[in-house]
Amino acid sequence: MNPLAALNGLRVLDLSRVLAGPLSAQILADLGADVIKVERPVRGDDTREWAPPTMVRAPESVLDESVYFWSCNRGKRSVTADLADSAGRELVIRLAAQADVLVENYKVGTLARYGLDYETLHAVNPRLIYCSITGFGQTGPYRARPGYDTIVQALGGLMSITGNADGTPGGGPRKAGVAVSDQLTALYSAVAILAAINERHTSGLGQHIDMSLLDVQVAALSNLGMSYLATGAVPQRLGNRLLTAYPSDSFRCRDGEIMLIVGNDEQFRRFCQTMAVPELAVDERFMRNRLRLKHADILGPLVAQAFARKTVEECQKLLDAAGVPAAPINNIEQVFQDPQVVAREMVREVERPDGGKARILANPIRMSRSPLREPGVPPRLGEHTSEVENGWPC
Numbered sequence: 001m002n003p004l005a006a007l008n009g010l011r012v013l014d015l016s017r018v019l020a021g022p023l024s025a026q027i028l029a030d031l032g033a034d035v036i037k038v039e040r041p042v043r044g045d046d047t048r049e050w051a052p053p054t055m056v057r058a059p060e061s062v063l064d065e066s067v068y069f070w071s072c073n074r075g076k077r078s079v080t081a082d083l084a085d086s087a088g089r090e091l092v093i094r095l096a097a098q099a100d101v102l103v104e105n106y107k108v109g110t111l112a113r114y115g116l117d118y119e120t121l122h123a124v125n126p127r128l129i130y131c132s133i134t135g136f137g138q139t140g141p142y143r144a145r146p147g148y149d150t151i152v153q154a155l156g157g158l159m160s161i162t163g164n165a166d167g168t169p170g171g172g173p174r175k176a177g178v179a180v181s182d183q184l185t186a187l188y189s190a191v192a193i194l195a196a197i198n199e200r201h202t203s204g205l206g207q208h209i210d211m212s213l214l215d216v217q218v219a220a221l222s223n224l225g226m227s228y229l230a231t232g233a234v235p236q237r238l239g240n241r242l243l244t245a246y247p248s249d250s251f252r253c254r255d256g257e258i259m260l261i262v263g264n265d266e267q268f269r270r271f272c273q274t275m276a277v278p279e280l281a282v283d284e285r286f287m288r289n290r291l292r293l294k295h296a297d298i299l300g301p302l303v304a305q306a307f308a309r310k311t312v313e314e315c316q317k318l319l320d321a322a323g324v325p326a327a328p329i330n331n332i333e334q335v336f337q338d339p340q341v342v343a344r345e346m347v348r349e350v351e352r353p354d355g356g357k358a359r360i361l362a363n364p365i366r367m368s369r370s371p372l373r374e375p376g377v378p379p380r381l382g383e384h385t386s387e388v389e390n391g392w393p394c
Contacts, residue, residue, distance in 0.1 A: 005032025006370040010197070011392060013038065013095050014076060015104040015111075017045045019149070019179055020213065021133045022072040023186035025103050028193065029075035030363040030372050033101075036388060037073065037379065038092060041080040044381040045069060055358055064380045072186075074350075074360065078379035079388050083114045091389070096121045096128060098392040100206075101193055105133040108143045118208040128206040129196040131189055137212030147213050149179035156181065156217030161224060164239040173237070185216045246292040247271075247299060250329060251307040257329045258312050260303075260319070265289060267324050274322040275306040275315075348375050 002008060010033040014025040022037070022045070029035040039045050044063055051066040059065035081088035093116070096102055102121065104111060111117045118130040132138060135147015153159050153175050163174035192209045200206060218225065224235045224243070235243065240259065242248035247268075248261040262268045265288060272281035280286055280302060285295045292299055307315060312328045319326040328334070335341060348362045363372055387393045 002032055002371065002373050004369070004371055005373055006367065007032040010034065010101065011099045012036070012101045012103065013092070013099040015092070015102065015106070015116075016133060017105060018047055019068075019072055019182040020185040020189070020211075021103050021105040022047075023183060024131070024133070024189040024193070025076065026072050026074060027186065027190045027363070028101070030365070030375070032370075032373050034392075035076040036095060036384070036392070037076045037078050038081050038095070039078055039381060041082055041382070044078070044080070045073070047072075048381060055352075056356070061380070064378075070358075070360065070378050073378035074375055075373055076379055077384035077387070078381055079385040080382040081385075083111075083116065089114055089116065092116055093121070093124060094391045095388060097125045099125065099128060100197070101129045101131065103131045103133065103189070103193075107146060108134060108138055122206065122208075126205055127200060129193055129200065129209065130206065131193055131209040131211060133185060133189055133211045133213075135213050137215060138210045142214070149182040149213065150175050152181040152213040152217050156214050157221055157225075158217060161235050161237055163237050165237050168239070171237075180220075181213050181217045184220055185211055185213050188216050188219075241296070244293075245289055246296045247303045249300065249303075251304050253307050253310055253312045253315055256312040258307065258315050258326055259329055260307075260324070260326045262292075262324065268292065270322040271319070271324045274318045274324070275303075277302065277306045350375055350377055352377055353380070 007028055010028065012025055012028050012033045012035040014022065014035050014037040016022050016025065017039075025035050025037070037045075043049065047068040048063040048066050050068040051062050053067045054062060054065035055067060055070055056065055079091070081091045083089055083092065096116075112120075118132070121128055121130060134143070135152060136142035136145055153162075154173075158181070159173040159175055162176060164171045166172065189209070189211045192211065196207055196209060227243070228234060240248075240250040242261065245261065245263050250257050250259050260271075262271055268286070268289075269281045272278050280299070284291075286292050286299055310318075316326060316328060330338065336347060341347075344364075346362045346364065347359050349357050349359055352358050358377065360375055360377075362375065365372060384393075
């Protein structure tokens with residue numbers, strides 16, 4: 001443990017699987033919490049079996065080397081317990097009696113059948129903060145449904161506004177490239193847990209937190225959701241364009257693509273000057289953002305011509321110098337080679353139990369006085385079971 005870590009001394013019992021719950025608990029672990037992950041015997045968290053790919057080419061145990069599992073379970077201890085067995089249930093109750101926080105993502109009603117629901121554990125430990133993460137929440141007509149990230153992206157409207165417009169090449173709804181509903185739910189859950197910890201300083205009591213992937217996805221519609229509520233107009237897919245400013249799109253250069261966002265009229269004038277199209281800045285159709293949005297179909301091809309004459313690097317240098325927001329559309333390899341990503345140390349090297357090294361993604365939080373815990377490898381399945389048989393280890 002790191003005594004300087006912001007959450008040093010906080011005890012978290014992680015009964016969750018896959019991504020949203022485990023990621024939420026991992027955020028707390030990175031901030032210094034002691035997290036014990038409870039997994040089913042033999043197979044563990046579902047994502048232990050989501051391999052390949054694995055962290056090493058020829059793993060002794062695939063269950064301990066799944067890349068997916070490694071992405072959201074570092075810094076935890078693993079114990080195995082069969083919740084259908086009395087001994088497994090008693091172990092969880094002993095741990096919950098000493099825990100500050102419990103995170104779970106079982107279907108609604110499942111843990112109540114095992115006597116591990118909030119009401120039962122609150123009686124054992126009134127200070128326990130119990131965070132339930134489900135696809136659709138503890139109430140409502142969908143509460144019993146299973147919910148995965150992409151299902152929620154579809155139901156919650158994200159897929160309808162992601163992708164190219166109908167009638168264009170590649171048109172149609174698309175999921176986001178990563179599980180954004182899960183990850184946003186993990187972040188909201190961590191915020192809620194920290195808020196409940198702060199409230200407990202006053203009341204002395206824990207509480208039940210009810211987190212729903214669908215709720216989070218609806219909230220994440222943000223300005224587009226608000227736009228619909230204000231106007232009744234259903235937002236449509238525009239590919240990489242923004243609804244609110246133009247030019248804002250991806251454009252092809254001689255050797256690749258670049259993303260451009262011109263956020264105001266002054267940026268547009270600087271863009272026109274630096275990209276050698278000064279005539280566009282004085283064209284009455286394009287002088288204000290609302291006019292550029294109205295005439296985007298005319299302006300777009302003219303902007304595209306300016307990019308097509310130069311390389312991505314040439315455009316980036318010019319736009320950086322002019323203070324106009326732009327970036328190359330990097331593939332993942334290019335992301336990890338980017339000098340800003342390298343400078344911010346977003347990849348860390350950790351020691352493996354076998355003496356080798358592994359590269360992992362870093363937590364992006366930077367705090368001036370409270371350093372994050374040094375990252376480590378995720379636990380092997382059941383690695384710490386013997387340590388916790390009699391309760392929370394010191």
